[in-house]
Structure formats: C-alpha cells, structure tokens
Amino acid sequence: MNKYTSDYLDTLTPYTSGEQPKDRSYIKLNTNESPYPPSDGVLTAIKEAADGDLRLYPDIKATKLKESVASYYSVNMDNVFAGNGSDEVLAYAFQAFFKKSRPIQLPDITYSFYPVYCRLFSIEYNIFPLTDTFEIDIDLIPDNNGGLIIANPNAPTGIYLDLDSIEKILQKNTESVVLIDEAYIDFGGQTCISLIDKYPNLLVVQTVSKSRALAGLRVGLAMGNSELIQAMEDVKNSFNAYPLDSLAIAGASAAFDDKENFEKNTQKIIETRERTAEKLKELSFFVVPSKTNFLMAQHKEYPAKDLYLKLKENGILIRYFDLPRINNFVRISIGTDEDMNMLTDTLETILNG
C-alpha cells in the first residue's frame, strides 16, 4: 500500500466473494442464492416502504423486523440483533466477543471469512482439524479457548451437527462465546435458538440471503442472551447506527411473516438437492452429505478445478476453492430442477468427452 494507509493494511487478505461475471448469461450455481424469487408479499412490503419517508432515517432499532423474528422463533425482542447481512453481524460479534487474551478456535475447513475478520480486528485464532470425513470431533476442540465458531451446517462441506452435539459442545465450552453460524440451517437442520435461554454464551447467527431468497437486501440476524445482544448493539452503535435501511427492514420482516412461501421453497430445494446428489453419484462423484442448499462433490477422476473451468466455458458457474483438503472438490449451489438438469447433462457431456 502507499504511505497514507494504516500500517496493518498490508496484512489484510480481503474475502473473495463468488464471481459475478457480466460477459454472458450464466446459470449461477456459485453463491448459494435461492433459485426462487421472494414472495409477492415481500416485494409489496418493499414497494410500500419506497415512499417519501425515505427522507427520514430508518428506525434505529429495526423494531418491525425484530418483532417478526422474535415472534417466528418465540424469543423476546431483546434476544434479537439485526445487521447488514450475516457478514456484518459476524464482524460485530468478532469485535464484541473475541478480542480476548486467548485465541478463538476455528475448524480447518469452514467459512473463509472468519480468519479475515481475525486479521482485520487483530484477533488471535487457532485452527483445529475436522475428521477425515469433514466432521467435528468434540474432543479435538481445544479447551479453555477465547471463543469458538462453528458454521452449522458447515460451509463449504454442507455437513450438519444435530442439536444434541451442539449442546455437548456448549456444555464443554462455558467460559467464552460459542457462535453457531446458521446461514444454511433451514435446508433440513434444526436451529439451536431453543438453547439460548439455557446457555448465556450461545450466539446464533442467521441470514435472509439463502433460504429467504433476499441476498439482494442485506439482512443478517443474531439471537442470544440479551446481554450478548446489548454488546452487539454497543459495537454497532460505535460503527454505524443505521446499517439497515427502511426497505430492508420492511422486506425482511415480511419474509419472516410469510411462512408458507418459505417452507414451500426450502422443501423444493431440499428435494432438488437429494435428486441432484443421486445423479452426481451415478456420474462417479463422491458427494458429501448436505443439509444446505449446496453440494460439495469430488469426481473420482476429473480434477475439480478443470471441472469448474469447463462448466464455466459451458455457461454454468460453480465454486472451486483452492484450499488444503478441499482443492479437489467443487461446491455446487442448488438451483431449479431445470438448472440442475442442465448441470448434470453438461457434466455428462464433459465427463464422457
């Protein structure tokens, strides 16, 4: 960097988002967006909020959204934090809970934004390994840590930990915050929000970007004990008092109120995922069992990176991570049935070519 920038800036390695190429139209299976649009009710709520009152600051407490979320999960409003996408919510949590004298613990394969926050905020972290099958072995999580972060289901593997396992982890980690990132929980997993009353150190992070089909709206949530939520509010109000605009508050609130559309679409995505997994197995892929809206898969012969490039050439974007242990896997978001048929047909052609 140049002489004007902060001294630590050279140490940053910003997060790399899934590509958004504009050179042609692609079937986009690379950023785990929903293939189904938000409901008419959500779009109407947004349009109704697009009025002259946009001249005014938004509700600093995002009351309407917190009411919808609290009602949906049967918690109190002071158990709910709302921010600009789960990435921002995570950033606030890192600042609020993990600037401690002991390092936080991250699995070796997980959402790659976590270490980025650590570098941005000078937070020490330690990496513990997942098993050979990419699972969490509770005994491998170091004790006496400064915090623990688990994406459940995990990304980019898709592997899910059940509620009993989460509770065992909480019983073993009582002295620092255990953050469970549930970005993908709605595709067959069970949220651990029911445990927040019992474990004052549990913070559950969610997003409307995946199962609620509103990646374009930028809304993330955290649920936990009211003292944890207050700490998040203090960090937020020291950074940006109004990260949620009036339209996002209205739209995300409506999305939580609209259970029917949500359940129909998540169920459909789950069915498409299972069908696609079977088809990939027929095409000689090893497919990691997934409770998300994506599949991590490895072909028994064809290199993952080549597969990614070949599919891109054919107008289909998937995600390839050049990272240890998973650099021969690809991650494929679940699209519509039509998208996935196109994917598997194209794969068949590539593999037989």
Added chain:
Amino acid sequence: MNKYTSDYLDTLTPYTSGEQPKDRSYIKLNTNESPYPPSDGVLTAIKEAADGDLRLYPDIKATKLKESVASYYSVNMDNVFAGNGSDEVLAYAFQAFFKKSRPIQLPDITYSFYPVYCRLFSIEYNIFPLTDTFEIDIDLIPDNNGGLIIANPNAPTGIYLDLDSIEKILQKNTESVVLIDEAYIDFGGQTCISLIDKYPNLLVVQTVSKSRALAGLRVGLAMGNSELIQAMEDVKNSFNAYPLDSLAIAGASAAFDDKENFEKNTQKIIETRERTAEKLKELSFFVVPSKTNFLMAQHKEYPAKDLYLKLKENGILIRYFDLPRINNFVRISIGTDEDMNMLTDTLETILNG
C-alpha cells in the same frame, strides 16, 4: 459488561443518534433530514429494483451508483467508494488510514462520531481548538500528525471553509490523509472534489442522507485518489463485501442523475434557512452563520436545554448537545417553511411566556 465480552468493550461510548420518539407526532427538526421527499424518479427506480432478482447478491462494485457519482463530479469510477451511509464510509476510512503511530487531529467541536471510531479501533487522537467564533485557525492544527479530519461545513456549528482554505490545509498536511467530511456541502458550499487529482492524500466523504433526501436508504460515498479508494475497498471486503443492497444502489444512482429536483430542493432549504436565521435574530438569538441545512443558535437569556425541552413539550424536536463550549446552543434542522413558521411562532410564545 459480562465475562463473555471483549476486554475493550467497557471503554466504548457508542454514538448517540437524534431521538426518534413514538409517543406522539412531532415536527422533526433534530436529525438534519430533508423536509422534501425524494423525487418520483428515485422512488420509481427503487420500486423497479424490488423484483425477483433480490434473491441474488447485489453488484459487489455498486457499478451503477459509482457511474452516476463519477459522471456527476467528472471523476473516474475508481475515484469513488460507496458504503452504507457516510458513517460506515468514515469507519472504513478510520481503519484504512488512521491506525498509525502518530495521533490523528480533530477539532474540539465537530461531528461527535469521530472519537467513537477512535475508541472502537484503538486509534490515538488529539483535539485542537476552534477559535472563539468556532472557526478553524490553520496555525492551530498540529503539524506532523497521523491524519486530519475536518467536517466542512462543520457540524453542529454549520460554519463553512472555502476552497482556498481547504487547499492551504492540504499544502500544510501532505504526509497523512486529510479527510474532508462534506455531509452538508450542498447547502451553499463548494465541494473540494476538484482537488483530489492534485492531492493524493485528500479523501472527501459525502452522504445521500441530507441534500439528497435519502436518509432511509443508507448510502455514503468517498472520493479520492484511486489508491486511497482501493485501501477503502480492501477494508470493506474484510468486513462486509456487500454493504449496499440492490435497492439502495438503484435509488442513490437515480438521485445523482436527478439534478433538477436536487437543485430545486437545496435552493429552497437555503432560502428557508436564511429567512429562519433572520427571524431567530429578531427573537434575540445569536445565530452562527450556516452553509448547512441546520442552524446553531443561542438565545441571549433562555437556557438552551430548557428551550429544547419546552419545544419538545410543544411537539417540536430540535437537538441539544450537553458538550463543552456549545451547551448553551441548540441545533435546529431546516424543515419546510410551514415547519419553521411553527417553530418561530412557538419560540415566540415560549420566550414571551
């Protein structure tokens, strides 16, 4: 805080935003919002963006918005940074430029969020005094600093520094970033964006919350040398890759394209300000000369805090800051002519009662 929070959390004193009481309807002259709604063109652009594509992540580069801003100010797109309100843009700038070995310099009266960022990011700062008439004396700005921040026009005083004075400051401060916060520049001031080519350490921050009547949309901007902008992007992408939702990008872009409505409304606000200032003087106020959409004023007898409380009782919200040097002033946002007539009529009753 509790045992789970970061060690530094107790040192935070979050920014206090203007109150948003819901107990009754108020004439809101406390947060410098525009009294005029965004134009139909802006609202239409937002409504058109409220479609099924909200399932997709926003454009990570906010291209459409940067194009509009670049065209408006005749700069290149890589001279423009866009974030979630100017508060977030400022927070990124503090991280990108001011974590240095030498303290940054802030005037003793200025936007009260600046020291909040310093505490959040552990940035050392030094306070230099404004003159008795709340003006900047260039000779009082310490040399050899780690950065300099000037709100121009200043808040909450409203006092404006002309382009020549800004250039003199830049000539004296070449070794660290000079951040000019132009949140209120459009109400009679001249932006210093024309100087970014000449001074590679100049960062100009703006917002759509005031003159562009879109406080509810959360869009802020920074203009500067492309290397400074890239440093801001690196911090942003280490924090939250998508702080601007698709609706905000569409709406703010349309606001920059709509010069006519913008100029008409800012001109109207300027006229109302001047008329209100005269009226306040007639009511025995000392009124600080303002090039903003607010007036800072002190009555020759009536205590400022009592005035604030009395006006609130009468359904009018203004802002009172219990801070050294200005704790006998009130800050009054400029509303419609009708709002301001109501204000001055009510003041007349209070002062004569």
